[in-house]
Amino acid sequence: xxxxxxxxxxxxxxxxxxxxxxxxxxxxxxxxxxxxxxxxxxxxxxxxxxxxxxxxxxxxxxxxxxxxxxxxxxxxxxxxxxxxxxxxxxxxxxxxxxxxxxxxxxxxxxxxxxxxxxxxxxxxxxxxxxxxxxxxxxxxxxxxxxxxxxxxxxxxxxxxxxxxxxxxxxxxxxxxxxxxxxxxxxxxxxxxxxxxxxxxxxxxxxxxxxxxxxxxxxxxxxxxxxxxxxxxxxxxxxxxxxxxxxxxxxxxxxxxxxxxxxxxxxxxxxxxxxxxxxxxxxxxxxxxxxxxxxxxxxxxxxxxxxxxxxxxxxxxxxxxxxxxxxxxxxxxxxxxxxxxxxxxxxxxxxxxxxxxxxxxxxxxxxxxxxxxxxxxxxxxxxxxxxxx
Amino acid sequence: xxxxxxxxxxxxxxxxxxxxxxxxxxxxxxxxxxxxxxxxxxxxxxxxxxxxxxxxxxxxxxxxxxxxxxxxxxxxxxxxxxxxxxxxxxxxxxxxxxxxxxxxxxxxxxxxxxxxxxxxxxxxxxxxxxxxxxxxxxxxxxxxxxxxxxxxxxxxxxxxxxxxxxxxxxxxxxxxxxxxxxxxxxxxxxxxxxxxxxxxxxxxxxxxxxxxxxxxxxxxxxxxxxxxxxxxxxxxxxxxxxxxxxxxxxxxxxxxxxxxxxxxxxxxxxxxxxxxxxxxxxxxx
Numbered sequence: 013x014x015x016x017x018x019x020x021x022x023x024x025x026x027x028x029x030x031x032x033x034x035x036x037x038x039x040x041x042x043x044x045x046x047x048x049x050x051x052x053x054x055x056x057x058x059x060x061x062x063x064x065x066x067x068x069x070x071x072x073x074x075x076x077x078x079x080x081x082x083x084x085x086x087x088x089x090x091x092x093x094x095x096x097x098x099x100x101x102x103x104x105x106x107x108x109x110x111x112x113x114x115x116x117x118x119x120x121x122x123x124x125x126x127x128x129x130x131x132x133x134x135x136x137x138x139x140x141x142x143x144x145x146x147x148x149x150x151x152x153x154x155x156x157x158x159x160x161x162x163x164x165x166x167x168x169x170x171x172x173x174x175x176x177x178x179x180x181x182x183x184x185x186x187x188x189x190x191x192x193x194x195x196x197x198x199x200x201x202x203x204x205x206x207x208x209x210x211x212x213x214x215x216x217x218x219x220x221x222x223x224x225x226x227x228x229x230x231x232x233x234x235x236x237x238x239x240x241x242x243x244x245x246x247x248x249x250x251x252x253x254x255x256x257x258x259x260x261x262x263x264x265x266x267x268x269x270x271x272x273x274x275x276x277x278x279x280x281x282x283x284x285x286x287x288x289x290x291x292x293x294x295x296x297x298x299x300x301x302x303x304x305x306x307x308x309x310x311x312x313x314x315x316x317x318x319x320x321x322x323x324x325x326x327x328x329x330x331x332x333x334x335x336x337x338x339x340x341x342x343x344x345x346x347x348x349x350x351x352x353x354x355x356x357x358x359x360x361x362x363x364x365x366x367x368x369x370x371x372x373x374x375x376x377x378x379x380x381x382x383x384x385x386x387x388x389x390x391x392x393x394x395x396x397x398x399x400x
Numbered sequence: 401x402x403x404x405x406x407x408x409x410x411x412x413x414x415x416x417x418x419x420x421x422x423x424x425x426x427x428x429x430x431x432x433x434x435x436x437x438x439x440x441x442x443x444x445x446x447x448x449x450x451x452x453x454x455x456x457x458x459x460x461x462x463x464x465x466x467x468x469x470x471x472x473x474x475x476x477x478x479x480x481x482x483x484x485x486x487x488x489x490x491x492x493x494x495x496x497x498x499x500x501x502x503x504x505x506x507x508x509x510x511x512x513x514x515x516x517x518x519x520x521x522x523x524x525x526x527x528x529x530x531x532x533x534x535x536x537x538x539x540x541x542x543x544x545x546x547x548x549x550x551x552x553x554x555x556x557x558x559x560x561x562x563x564x565x566x567x568x569x570x571x572x573x574x575x576x577x578x579x580x581x582x583x584x585x586x587x588x589x590x591x592x593x594x595x596x597x598x599x600x601x602x603x604x605x606x607x608x609x610x611x612x613x614x615x616x617x618x619x620x621x622x623x624x625x626x627x628x629x630x631x632x633x634x635x636x637x638x639x640x641x642x643x644x645x646x647x648x649x650x651x652x653x654x655x656x657x658x659x660x661x662x663x664x665x666x667x668x669x670x671x672x673x674x675x676x677x678x679x680x681x682x683x684x685x
Binding site: 027031051058061219 | 419422423425426427429430432434435437479480483484487569571574575576577578579580581
């Protein structure tokens, strides 16, 4: 019973387990609900789905099981010739040259299809496409899968829209493999405990020892245990990093609650003579990098988070910065940082498969002595190993 | 089970949606912990209170803090007072059981009547905390190492767990719970809720206030959207200050609403709303 439903849910990417199916069957047997599909929907959801961000998937699976909705694979249904032709017509010679640098039109189209597939999966709609605007030929390509895939409102005979057809939990769905919890678990490896500060905690073994020695109750206290690792994080903000803001926020939230000594600063594309703490006031309140080097000792672990996607001149030449006139090239500043902080890594949220297309990533990676890691669980793990 | 068959429903002081009532009843019947999530201020904690009241049983609250350990919910061994007693030559010192202090889970397991156990804000604790409670919540039993006792539940308590989503909970833990996400109530439900708390509020004031409130919730990029409990506080203030619907209406879209401090708890939010109102005034001019 309900085996097919169970597999339908798994097809939709819900990680339902056998225990949970048993719970649902148990609920049905005990007649918590009886012959009412709306109630069944609620009970099935509460037993099988444990995260509101998965509610939307459940709604889709439920609809497709009970209504037999066919899904349309949009990425496959756009004829390739049509795409290529209309694209080539629009491109100027300059653009074509740029395309070549990115690996040619075929590669770009492949990327586009990948993105389209990704978009279909996420269907949070939009945030990936906003901000990439000018740089991508597909910037204007917005489409709303909800209109096509589901939501057959009002089929006359029945109630206007079924609860699961409304898909009210759509906004909550994020197809994230790296969630806050997994990031935190990865970061736990970076913990090194130490006791410093005021002695406020009862030290039981020491108390027993002292009491036994003295023959009188002798309370001993110790300082609270906390993570002694010191971390300095430099975040790339703005421009091409806009795509990864969400991931970075997550990383940031995760590290924030895990470390006591945590300092963070922002930079744009490459590090130059100043970094800042408040992105809104970046022009007024810059912290000179020299101060940074003097304030935080070399026992701090340095983590860069950035996509390292920029013009090569932004790294290599004086005056290369897109925002201001820099007297010394970014490379010099990077090397100063690395000299001061021997334990340093660069975490790059760009998918590793795309790194080869950007010469700036290669340059940064060389400066970092190949200590650049992708923003995946495995990459984070390797980065932390390097830091220790 | 017959005593629960009537089911949990809206009471005089608490409005519960049909979905939530069904979820609670299923959890009660099937003896599974119920994990409740939702925006802060949507009545997650209140649910446990009302459930206990409607079943006529005790509510045991276990408030979780960042330093809470799973062991504290089971029992604590008070070594210091035992050492002190040994000094004073007290007879009590020979029995270690005198120094074992039962925690909330122990109390819930040994209660005479099936109690409601509220584990409040489980996401505040350390990331490993839920994993340490897996067996205890599943089998409803645990072992006391100091005395060799095995404590198992006389009646499986009704366990309500709330979370504000600050940390994600481990899968193994989630599989053992039922889950319900309290959605923000729609205008009709909210009107019912307000009617329960302020029976004498004028209809016109209420509908104007709700308009203002929902408009405010629709403002994008608010750091903290006002929720039900904030609305109730605000209405209380409006009544206390004797602010009429006319005044509210006149003020709509003209800057901050009166008593905005109850709705907006964040400086940046206040600034944002002010700015939006300023812009809309310029447009209409």
